[in-house]
Amino acid sequence: MNMNQSRESGRTGGDALTRREFVRVAGAAATLPVMAGGLLVPSHARAAQPEAGKKLRIGLIGCGGRGTGAATQALKADKDTVLVAMGDVFDDRLKSSLKGITEEMGDKAAAQVQVAEDKRFLGFDSYQKVIDSGVDVVLLTSYPAFRPAHLRAAVEAGKHVFAEKPLAVDAPGLRSVVESARKAKEKNLGLLVGFCWRYNDGMKATFGEIANGGLGEVVTAHTTYHTSTLGKRPRQPGWSDTEFQLRNWWHFTWVSGDHIVEQAVHSIDRLSWALGDRLPQKVICLGGRAARNGPEHGNVFDHFAAVYEYEGGMRAFHTTRQIDACPNDNTDYVYGLKGSATINGWVPTYQIKDRSGKETWKYTGPNDRDMYQNEHDEFFKSIRAGTPINDGERGANSTMLALMARMAAYTGQTISWKQAWESKESLVPEHLEMGPLPTPEVAVPGKTKFA
Ligand SMILES: NC(=O)c1ccc[n+]([C@@H]2O[C@H](COP(=O)([O-])OP(=O)(O)OC[C@H]3O[C@@H](n4cnc5c(N)ncnc54)[C@H](O)[C@@H]3O)[C@@H](O)[C@H]2O)c1
Numbered sequence: 001m002n003m004n005q006s007r008e009s010g011r012t013g014g015d016a017l018t019r020r021e022f023v024r025v026a027g028a029a030a031t032l033p034v035m036a037g038g039l040l041v042p043s044h045a046r047a048a049q050p051e052a053g054k055k056l057r058i059g060l061i062g063c064g065g066r067g068t069g070a071a072t073q074a075l076k077a078d079k080d081t082v083l084v085a086m087g088d089v090f091d092d093r094l095k096s097s098l099k100g101i102t103e104e105m106g107d108k109a110a111a112q113v114q115v116a117e118d119k120r121f122l123g124f125d126s127y128q129k130v131i132d133s134g135v136d137v138v139l140l141t142s143y144p145a146f147r148p149a150h151l152r153a154a155v156e157a158g159k160h161v162f163a164e165k166p167l168a169v170d171a172p173g174l175r176s177v178v179e180s181a182r183k184a185k186e187k188n189l190g191l192l193v194g195f196c197w198r199y200n201d202g203m204k205a206t207f208g209e210i211a212n213g214g215l216g217e218v219v220t221a222h223t224t225y226h227t228s229t230l231g232k233r234p235r236q237p238g239w240s241d242t243e244f245q246l247r248n249w250w251h252f253t254w255v256s257g258d259h260i261v262e263q264a265v266h267s268i269d270r271l272s273w274a275l276g277d278r279l280p281q282k283v284i285c286l287g288g289r290a291a292r293n294g295p296e297h298g299n300v301f302d303h304f305a306a307v308y309e310y311e312g313g314m315r316a317f318h319t320t321r322q323i324d325a326c327p328n329d330n331t332d333y334v335y336g337l338k339g340s341a342t343i344n345g346w347v348p349t350y351q352i353k354d355r356s357g358k359e360t361w362k363y364t365g366p367n368d369r370d371m372y373q374n375e376h377d378e379f380f381k382s383i384r385a386g387t388p389i390n391d392g393e394r395g396a397n398s399t400m401l402a403l404m405a406r407m408a409a410y411t412g413q414t415i416s417w418k419q420a421w422e423s424k425e426s427l428v429p430e431h432l433e434m435g436p437l438p439t440p441e442v443a444v445p446g447k448t449k450f451a
Helices: 003-009 016-021 065-077 091-112 126-131 144-156 171-186 201-211 241-247 265-274 371-385 392-411 417-422
Strands: 034-036 039-041 056-061 081-088 120-122 137-140 160-163 191-193 218-227 282-288 303-309 315-322 331-336 339-344 349-354 359-362
Touching (some): 056 065, 056 126, 065 091, 081 091, 091 120, 126 137, 144 160, 171 191, 171 417, 191 392, 201 339, 303 392, 392 417
Parallel strands (some): 056 081, 137 160
Antiparallel strands (some): 034 039, 218 331, 331 339
């Protein structure tokens, strides 16, 4: 298993600070304006169809653990790339990220890491400044709450986008994402969503075998994302409410979406993959907060158990837990009429058996290629070819699967796919600044209303 996988898994005793801050270390700019038909085309209006050999300028928005990794992977994916702009809300995060990227790029850093002092932007508007700084590709790796706005601005400006999962924390945000994904398609812009397991060699082969009928007709699946609790950052003197919540972002639903949306969405995406990406009609989901307490733990739950129902009455299941001293698991169990599959990315396991338990298929491909690098390799190749990957709508659907389960758990109600998409509940404050920000209440099933 590679280091990135272990960081995302949170298996290291659930120390989120280690998990989050782990740098998967981990990524001369053609700063001249592009000539098109003899006219100078301003960077914001430039058609994103870079030809082979042209330098691709990259901007990083959200300079944390994942952003640092994604930037180095982007730079390694294509030698004619250069990181030219970075944006974050916190100076310490931007500085440590730039250091990490520079170290990881080693002797390639001089050519590929050229972030001038005046291209290091801080604040909630830093994303727009990065987008406006003459970049061709942006990496959106800040918190999920901000993804819809960052994505919209990037697509409007004609940039190719790598966007980490999840794509939003609420339905209004996700509707905006779908619109941006469609616009990106119209403009032939790349939009690759960070459902990285879709780029894992063993998983691709196993889910491919399932799609080819290796289990017969798939009748159900159960995926798990059971980990320890995540770390917390005690409040420091001088931190405003907003800073406190952002520094502990994975414990606040408005920033992260809750852990079923922020982390377990990987396994929910794989549930969907196993079922041929069909969409459910509705979901019921049990959930609560058994072991979390204290201000740093914000308002998220620590366990969820979702039951999705599909046309014809088929049911499929996902369970996730972040509680210490309980066994961890991140397995996909897929059942078909002829057999079953057991798939685990943390301890690479790609097993297909018949109903008597006899192995009927074996994965024999590589286990050593980094899926995060794979996704960037494929993304940049597609951009160069002029046929950029755009999996935005699929990424939005997987995000919605997690969101609807959270809505069902928080309210205690059955939530239909249609209802979830039409939800008007907007969690992200419209005008965010570093200042007072009350802690949202913990939801109580049966009392909390669906909105
Ligand atoms: N695909 C994967 O395997 C994987 C792994 C880890 C994280 N992630 C995802 O990546 C995202 C980031 O996670 P992380 O672990 O890197 O978190 P992190 O806290 O390490 O990094 C996030 C960074 O974004 C910055 N930020 C927050 N809001 C911002 C804003 N409005 N504008 C600019 N910068 C802002 C933060 O200050 C921080 O530096 C999350 O969506 C997470 O779910 C995906």
